[in-house]
Amino acid sequence: MKRFENKVALVTGGRSGIGRAIARRLRDEGAQVFTAQRGNDSEFDAIPVDFLDPASPAQVVSQLIAKVGQLDVLVNNAGMMQEARVEDMSAADWHQTLTVNLTAPFLMIQAALPHLRETRGNIVNTGSIEGLGSNPGHAAYCASKAGLHGLTRAVAVDHGGEGIRCNAVAPGWIDTDLNVDFIDAMPDPGAFRRDIGKIHPVARTGTPEEVAALVAFLAAEESGFITGQIYSVDGGRMAKLSLP
Incomplete structure (x- = not known):
C-alpha cells in the first residue's frame, strides 16, 4: 500500500518548482492532489487563488472540501x-x-484545522534557510520565513493533542527553473555553478525532488513522533563556516 493512498493533499504554489515536485511525489505515493495558485494547472486539479486576498485561503479550503469532503x-x-x-x-x-509568505499560510492553517482534526492530518510548511540566516537585501523575505518557522512550532504545540502534526522544511539553493534561468543568464554559467557548489559541503546544489522526498516523509504516518521541527535541506551549507 502506498503511503498516501485514500488521502487528499493540498499544495499551495504547486504548479512549478519545489511545489510541483511535492505535488508529484504525493501523487506518486497515492494521494489525490490539489494545487492552489494563480491560474490553471495542466497537471493537477487546481483551485485558482490570489494569496494577497485575505479571504482566499478559506475559499480554497471550502472549495476542496466541497469537491472531495476531506x-x-x-x-x-x-x-x-x-x-x-x-x-x-x-x-x-x-x-x-509578509501577506503571501506568512499571513496566507496562517489563514490556510486556520481554515484547514477543522478538517485536519477529523483526519488527524499533517501540515508541512516550506520555510527557508533564510529564516535561519540571511542573504543581502532580503529583509522582508527573511522576516517572513523566520515567522513561518515560528508559526510551525506554535501550531505543533497547540494542536498536537488533536492528532495534528506541523513541521517545516527549510530549503537552501535548489535548482528550480527560476534559479536555473538565473544561472544561465550569468556571463559564465559554468563558473557560477562551480562557485556556488563550493559553498556546499556536498559540492552541489539541490533538486526539487530532494525537498519533496523530505516533505513526503514528514507528511507520512511513519514520522508520527516528529512535530514542531524545521529541517534544513541545504547540502550542509548552514553547517559550514566561512574561511577566515
Missing part, C-alpha cells in the same frame, strides 16, 4: 521574494511579502 495533508509552499534592504523597502512591498 483533507489529510496541507503543504504551504506558495511564496514570493522581493530584494531590498530595510531602508530601501516600501511599507507596501513589506506587507505584500
Whole structure:
C-alpha cells in the first residue's frame, strides 16, 4: 500500500518548482492532489487563488472540501521574494511579502484545522534557510520565513493533542527553473555553478525532488513522533563556516 493512498493533499504554489515536485511525489505515493495558485494547472486539479486576498485561503479550503469532503495533508509552499534592504523597502512591498509568505499560510492553517482534526492530518510548511540566516537585501523575505518557522512550532504545540502534526522544511539553493534561468543568464554559467557548489559541503546544489522526498516523509504516518521541527535541506551549507 502506498503511503498516501485514500488521502487528499493540498499544495499551495504547486504548479512549478519545489511545489510541483511535492505535488508529484504525493501523487506518486497515492494521494489525490490539489494545487492552489494563480491560474490553471495542466497537471493537477487546481483551485485558482490570489494569496494577497485575505479571504482566499478559506475559499480554497471550502472549495476542496466541497469537491472531495476531506483533507489529510496541507503543504504551504506558495511564496514570493522581493530584494531590498530595510531602508530601501516600501511599507507596501513589506506587507505584500509578509501577506503571501506568512499571513496566507496562517489563514490556510486556520481554515484547514477543522478538517485536519477529523483526519488527524499533517501540515508541512516550506520555510527557508533564510529564516535561519540571511542573504543581502532580503529583509522582508527573511522576516517572513523566520515567522513561518515560528508559526510551525506554535501550531505543533497547540494542536498536537488533536492528532495534528506541523513541521517545516527549510530549503537552501535548489535548482528550480527560476534559479536555473538565473544561472544561465550569468556571463559564465559554468563558473557560477562551480562557485556556488563550493559553498556546499556536498559540492552541489539541490533538486526539487530532494525537498519533496523530505516533505513526503514528514507528511507520512511513519514520522508520527516528529512535530514542531524545521529541517534544513541545504547540502550542509548552514553547517559550514566561512574561511577566515
